[in-house]
Amino acid sequence: MPSSADSLLIIALLVALSALFSMAEMSVAASRRLKLRQLLDQGDRRAQEVIKVQDEPGDFFTVIQIGQNTVAILAGLVGEDAFAPAVSELMTWLQLPPDTARTVAGVVSFLMVTSVFILLSDLLPKRVGMTAPERVALYVVGPMRYLATVFKPVVWLFKRITDLLCTVLGLPERRDDRVTPDDILAMAQAGADAGVLARPEHEVIENVIELDTRVVTSSMTARDHVVHFLIDDSEVLIRARIDQYPHSTYLVCEGSIDHVLGYVDSKNLLRRLLNNEPISLKAEGLVQKVLMVPDRLTLSEVLAQFRQAHEDFAVIVNEYGLVVGIITINDVMNTVMGQLVSPLDEEQIVQRDADSWLIDGMTPIPDVLRALSLDDLPDSTEYETLAGFLMVSLRRVPRRTDAVEWGGYRFEVMDVDAHKIDQVMVTRVQPRPAEA
Structure with a gap:
């Protein structure tokens, strides 16, 4: 021993x-x-x-x-x-x-x-x-x-x-080293928590990852706000509308917005004006063919269509062929940039205090989830906006003061305009305890 x-x-x-x-x-x-x-x-x-x-x-x-x-x-x-x-x-x-x-x-x-x-x-x-x-x-x-x-x-x-x-x-012999979007988001969150990434930069990364899941309707201009011309509009009406709503392109329709003929570029209208030519939408070559996309496309898919068609503007239609809205490449970029560009526009989500938010009804669900620190909302595949969530939850068109409680939050309709939910007050049902 x-x-x-x-x-x-x-x-x-x-x-x-x-x-x-x-x-x-x-x-x-x-x-x-x-x-x-x-x-x-x-x-x-x-x-x-x-x-x-x-x-x-x-x-x-x-x-x-x-x-x-x-x-x-x-x-x-x-x-x-x-x-x-x-x-x-x-x-x-x-x-x-x-x-x-x-x-x-x-x-x-x-x-x-x-x-x-x-x-x-x-x-x-x-x-x-x-x-x-x-x-x-x-x-x-x-x-x-x-x-x-x-x-x-x-x-x-x-x-x-x-x-x-x-x-x-039935166990795998090798580990799976593929990097998933969830892995990237987790790393970005860790970087934001450690102070390596600023919050706006973190939001940009999240928005880029979400391009594959967000549908075009979450970033579009809804049909009610689309400025368009009818093919028979007079020059006086066209001039007045351009003066009131200056844009780079305008839809040209026949009879109603649901019968789209194409679009006209404001530069071409300006050229005719400088050449002392009459402005008529029936002029040959003035109205150009517009890109039409279904409302179920994701933002990444519509970007691919923009690249393939060499366009930066598209009309969104639903399964019945009705126009839902329009989307431009700038709309997609604004969605990606988030807070880096939102100060230039009216914010859709305004936090009033630590336990309440005033949110636009057209705010996309991913933005609502992020603001409220929620993982998901019920029946999330049936809608894309906060207004859609309330309609699905109530099973009818909401009226003022209608409310839904879910996940520790109360969603109360504050303003309705022609059956469209404009503003929603979101309040935490159980406020966070004050920090010592």
Whole structure:
């Protein structure tokens, strides 16, 4: 049997070896693929080894488990000899019976060895591996791959058995490293919480991700606000309307807005005016073909159509062929930029105090959710705006003072204009407690 000094030396070596296994396990598992690729681009070839281990983790973690269990067994064999003699002498000095002294010495020695291993070979190394995973992984991947080569036969056996168990249980053999929109949003939120991203910048990132889910109706100009001409309008009426509503383009319709013939560019009207030519929408080549898009398209899809058609303006129609509104590329960009451009326009969401908001009825649901810190609203697939939420919830056209309570908030209709909900007061039902 080894002496106490030899046992202490063996314990120290086992602790160091176990710490290496713990740091290797935690650091490789926690290393971020994006950070490793950045290190590889900077010329550190060890990052490639870590990436290979993450792609094929079987051998690596098999070595770790074999090593940790072997260390635990050896620690149990030599642990008692490391501290038991000294503790036994102390118990004898305290005049305990020999049998009792040996029993107490064994228990105390076991607790001391266990405590040392928990602290120095488990908690502390894993804390280090979690704090700086990429840096630690670069240093431990080499020794661990060497151990995998040394114990290759044993590793091969256990790996095949593990693969078989994973197949039987239907578990994946590799981890999924695909970055999802939720991952990007979580990273952006973490950056905003840490102060790395300003709130408007964080909102821009969220809005860009939401381009794939927001439909065009959330950013359009509704039909009631679309300035349009009829093909038979007189020059006097056209001049008056341009003077009252200056825009770069105008829809041209026949009879009503639901019969769109195309659009006219204000620059072409100005050119005719400067050339002293009469302004008639029936003039050849003046009315141009307009891009028509369905109201179920997302903002990213309408951007793709803009790019394909080389247009920056489109008319939105529903399944019945009726005009719902119009959308321009500027509307999409304003949706993306959020607060960076909203000071130039009337805000749709105005926070009155810590527990109440005055919100425009046409505000898109994603903006409402963000302002109220909600995850979702009921039946969210049936509407795109706050007004739609109230209509679906009430199952009728809301009137003033109508209210809906959901998710800890009260949504009260404040103003209705020709069956259109203009303003909604949102109040937190249970106000937040005041901060001390």
